[in-house]
Amino acid sequence: MPLLFPATPPLLLCCAARASRRATAAVASAARSSSSSSASFDAAALEAERLRLDAATRAGMETTAAAAEADPRAWKWAIRKRVWDALEAEGVARDPRPVHHRIPNFDGAPAAADALGRLDIFQNSQCVKVNPDTPQKQVRFLTLSELEYGMLRYMGAIDDSTMIVTTVHDKQLVDDIPVEKLLVHDVPVGIICTPTQVIFTKTTIPKPQGIYWEKLSPEKLGQIRILRELKQRIEQETGTILPCGPSEKLPPTAQRRQRWRRRR
Helix, strand or coil: CEEECCCCCCECCECCCCCCCCCCCCCCCCCCCCCCCCCECCHHHHHHHHHHHHHHHHHHHHHHHHHHHCCCCCHHHHHHHHHHHHHHHCCCEECCCCCCCCCCEECCHHHHHHHHHCCHHHHCCCEEECCCCHHHCCCCCCCCCHHHHHHHHHCCCCCCCCEEEEECCHHHECCCCCHHHCCCCCCCCCEEECCCCEEECCCCCCCCCCCCHHHCCHHHHHHCHHHHHHHHHHHHHHCCCCCCCCCCCCCCCCCCCCCCCCEC
16 A cells, blocks of 8 residues: 655644745755865855745745735635744744744654654555655655645556555644635545654545646646646647646745855
8 A cells, every 4th residue: 555645734633834845955064075176065155055045935935925814715824824833932843943934843753753653554555655844854755745646646656545644743733624625636634643642533535536737827837847748748648638727826935956066
């Protein structure tokens, strides 16, 4: 049985920031020199640039969030902000900080990962797909989001029996999710592992059945090359033009990786 770990814990019993799908690149702790040349790596400059890009991204997301919060339909933003605020206020947030507008790292993330690793469904799995965010680094590195779930579903790699598992802090658990407002592409979670407990949600919320092209905006499609290529292939094979969703203003995404030239 495949086992999936979502990049953004689905809004069922847990809530986390919707930030970049990519993990923050590991930063070298010291400059390295080559024995054959004077090439060096400027770790301080890389860290400064990472922090600059991160700050700019979060500032852009705050602007987007402010506009979204004014819309009564944007109920997810209010819950996310409440959770982010609680993690910071109660001292359980961990680097990278602040946790606002990102998948939050938290105190006890290794314990939650250990609890996950002891699950029979994890130990008996033949295929595991994991996101790269900091709280789940103890599990493994790969990426999964709602769109990637849809692609895997379309390709037949997963089905309704595939278990969706997440790790979060206990402070991220909420009980006021308006289930009736969940969208067709929202992925429900089956097991939640926290530092103190394992929750089997026994959810009856249906899982996405594939890619909902009519929900994909031109802007979102423009960001993801593999989706564009898949859409083009399907249209060529079927002779049918797939639908496209309405235009939208996307929040900025962090440039997590930067190519640096070695100075000689």
